[in-house]
């Protein structure tokens with residue numbers, strides 16, 4: 023069985039590792055990605071706030087040598103889901119099974135004025151450039167603002183506001199600065215009310231302004247004003263934005279989307295096309311667009327494919343994810359949330375925030391890199 027995996031991000035790396043571990047050379051897996059390496063989403067915040075260098079958070083795919091898996095660095099130009107065939111700039115590839123794990127593309131140009139008057143921090147380039155912008159910042163009114171839904175890692179804008187507080191404090195700039203967070207959610211993390219309460223308490227303690235249930239529609243780079251969907255205007259000296267998210271054009275053009283994303287069976291991750299799966303940010307599973315959920319979905323697809331080769335039962339996807347939540351000041355908490363298909367999501371902050379969990383988070387990343395890339 024030849025498995026074609028499109029995208030070597032959180033989901034694609036987890037899927038191919040599971041298949042390789044279980045099937046070894048028996049697996050015939052082709053993993054295609056256009057980039058030279060992987061960067062964790064949370065590492066973008068580390069670079070942005072000067073806690074890591076771009077080089078230290080970059081994990082090159084050339085190290086990713088696993089039995090039964092061939093990595094191809096190529097851009098996917100078209101997808102034929104009926105034939106499970108793709109065209110790339112390195113030629114065509116075909117599989118018995120096709121797994122689409124191409125993530126969400128980011129479109130900063132879609133928000134008027136964002137490129138001219140603000141700094142987005144969700145792309146790698148944007149987050150790394152934000153590090154330079156922040157290094158030159160001498161204090162003032164800062165807005166961390168989300169420009170559309172859905173957006174990756176719903177707690178990340180709150181984490182950015184808290185880390186910004188530390189950053190400005192360490193530089194003696196906090197007293198002369200205001201921090202405001204504009205979030206299109208009623209609370210920082212609605213499925214886990216206790217986590218939301220803890221984040222709101224941290225905002226209050228640090229004097230961070232929280233503007234829920236709203237988002238930034240437009241930036242006026244001449245007057246330094248952010249216009250919100252609700253009609254309000256906010257003045258800023260530095261605007262840090264979460265840009266519009268879109269399904270990659272190649273997936274849209276393949277006719278796989280409904281309402282902007284790829285619909286799947288939430289238990290099996292199967293699309294409406296035979297032997298074509300979609301997982302992670304590209305799919306509308308009903309879970310947040312977050313790496314830990316992409317990885318959980320990848321395990322379910324891998325188990326189904328392993329069961330096909332070896333026999334046995336595979337488990338349905340249950341929508342559970344355990345994630346870390348940064349509070350700044352070396353404090354991290356663990357949140358356990360479940361998005362059961364068709365039901366209300368629920369969750370709680372299970373440990374922390376503490377420095378011990380901050381160490382756990384580093385170990386989590388190191389363990390993933392060891393597993394996916396076979397090196398420290």
Ligand SMILES: Cc1cc2nc3c(=O)[nH]c(=O)nc-3n(C[C@H](O)[C@H](O)[C@H](O)COP(=O)(O)OP(=O)(O)OC[C@H]3O[C@@H](n4cnc5c(N)ncnc54)[C@H](O)[C@@H]3O)c2cc1C
Nearest residue numbers: 029031032033056063098124125175302303311312313314
């Ligand atoms: C600031 C920030 C903080 C975050 N923090 C966390 C966190 O703490 N925990 C967490 O779990 N998640 C976090 N996330 C979210 C996480 O990064 C994503 O949800 C996760 O990476 C999604 O995995 P994926 O496999 O679906 O897609 P991705 O990891 O985005 O992978 C998609 C891959 O497809 C490739 N690709 C796309 N188009 C093409 C093409 N045409 N041809 C070839 N290759 C292509 C891309 O190069 C990419 O490697 C954060 C994100 C951000 C931006």
